[in-house]
Amino acid sequence: MIKSYKNKNEVQIKAESILNKSLRDVISQEAINTIEKKVGEYGTKRKGYLGNIIERYFFEINPGNTSEPDFQEAGIELKTTPLKTHLARKFTSKERLVFSMINYETIVSETWLLSSFLKKNKTLLLMFYQWIENKHILDYRFIFIHFLNLLQDIPDEDVFQIQKDWEYIVAKIKRGEAHLLSEGDTYYLGACTKAANNRVVRDQTFNSKSAKPRAFSFKQQYINYIIQTKLLGNKSSTDSIFKKKRRIETIEDGIKDKFAQYIEKSDSEILKMLNSTLENKSKGYKRLIINRILGVESRNIEELEKANITLKVITLEHTGTLRESISFPAFDYRDLVTQTWYDGEEETMADFHLQLEAKKFLFVIFQKQKGTSNIVLKKVMFWNFPMKDIDEAERVWQKTINCINQGNYDIFPKMSESDVAHVRPHGKNSKDKILTPHNTLEMKRCFWLNAKYIKKAIELELK
DNA sequence: GCATGATCATGC
DNA sequence: GCATGATCATGC
Numbered sequence: 001m002i003k004s005y006k007n008k009n010e011v012q013i014k015a016e017s018i019l020n021k022s023l024r025d026v027i028s029q030e031a032i033n034t035i036e037k038k039v040g041e042y043g044t045k046r047k048g049y050l051g052n053i054i055e056r057y058f059f060e061i062n063p064g065n066t067s068e069p070d071f072q073e074a075g076i077e078l079k080t081t082p083l084k085t086h087l088a089r090k091f092t093s094k095e096r097l098v099f100s101m102i103n104y105e106t107i108v109s110e111t112w113l114l115s116s117f118l119k120k121n122k123t124l125l126l127m128f129y130q131w132i133e134n135k136h137i138l139d140y141r142f143i144f145i146h147f148l149n150l151l152q153d154i155p156d157e158d159v160f161q162i163q164k165d166w167e168y169i170v171a172k173i174k175r176g177e178a179h180l181l182s183e184g185d186t187y188y189l190g191a192c193t194k195a196a197n198n199r200v201v202r203d204q205t206f207n208s209k210s211a212k213p214r215a216f217s218f219k220q221q222y223i224n225y226i227i228q229t230k231l232l233g234n235k236s237s238t239d240s241i242f243k244k245k246r247r248i249e250t251i252e253d254g255i256k257d258k259f260a261q262y263i264e265k266s267d268s269e270i271l272k273m274l275n276s277t278l279e280n281k282s283k284g285y286k287r288l289i290i291n292r293i294l295g296v297e298s299r300n301i302e303e304l305e306k307a308n309i310t311l312k313v314i315t316l317e318h319t320g321t322l323r324e325s326i327s328f329p330a331f332d333y334r335d336l337v338t339q340t341w342y343d344g345e346e347e348t349m350a351d352f353h354l355q356l357e358a359k360k361f362l363f364v365i366f367q368k369q370k371g372t373s374n375i376v377l378k379k380v381m382f383w384n385f386p387m388k389d390i391d392e393a394e395r396v397w398q399k400t401i402n403c404i405n406q407g408n409y410d411i412f413p414k415m416s417e418s419d420v421a422h423v424r425p426h427g428k429n430s431k432d433k434i435l436t437p438h439n440t441l442e443m444k445r446c447f448w449l450n451a452k453y454i455k456k457a458i459e460l461e462l463k
Numbered sequence: 464g465c466a467t468g469a470t471c472a473t474g475c
Numbered sequence: 476g477c478a479t480g481a482t483c484a485t486g487c
Contacts (some may be wrong), residue, residue: 415466
């Protein structure tokens, strides 16, 4: 009893019949019994299971694992995806949106418009359900149904960026660097790790090294942007760098353009060029200059948020050295010791690992001037943590956990012990403490990327 | 000059 | 009140 849907309209009518309902409300008792039995066997945690039962018992299709869209005739790919609810009708995506696996061998001969990715995913049917912890898989309520054509329904510059993201990933595979792929390499479309079983590795054609299996995905932040603009129709609460219609260009080019005329200028020259003044050199002085350059008022910048880019102001000494390391949010000792670096599941990836792998940084680099209090804007660059150093980061992370487990709160990995990362305090002051697994109180700390390490990354770019 | 410990400032 | 980003202070 496999149904076929001839066109979008037929799919839409069916899909919308589950709006504000759960699966239990709309499928047969027989199907419910079958699913209940399976849930009994496997538990509800099995990934992708909800997507399977929606296909099989709600739409009554059986697409299997093919290169064709799930609704083959209608040319539509189905994605069921969880939403987290916050106060006042605010929703965010619980996860990234994961597409098909990247085939390292065949993708190198593809081009964007004819890619297997587009062939399968050009038109998406997004079915959002309200995620609540421990809720039965049959009882999730579907709250939004949305069709999204990746070439037509999102801004042209986003389509362009997604194409560039796809091409970047393919170029890296062609260079024989599939094992160095990272989600932070790209902006909206990422190559996220995806393993059916632990530590599955896949061969790549251009290198003897095995690479982690990866799938294309939309970053969580980009899905949030889709939710905000397409589902809620909200005027976003964020500020935008590109207020007028912008050129079709990448995020990198767009943002670098904004800074271009101010490079090698001093702070006072920049302010003069902007017809702007700033009273005193407060702690946020440089950040305020940057905001003026970008033409934004707030720290929440749409273009940075939707690509998971963190802006970091970096100040070089007049000699060119970098004093300050880069901090991450303070960690929770009790939570940290329960984390796994990577076990094949994105969802359970350690926070620090995720921060290194998924994040992009925008470094805005100033340099102090000898003998004056002036600073000069030297360089604007995008950076993400290179995967060649990920094992070293893991080592530091593991040692930190070992220290906590052993109750050694005064011998965390120091800067001198690693070329990459270390642990240091990060609280209001030394009295700013949180609970440890031993139920004692310890000063808040966090992981840092070594100043020297960042300096090296900047130098590579300055050359 | 640098590593380490510590704290400040800001915005939500 | 707190998280986060940014920077200071000290001693070797």
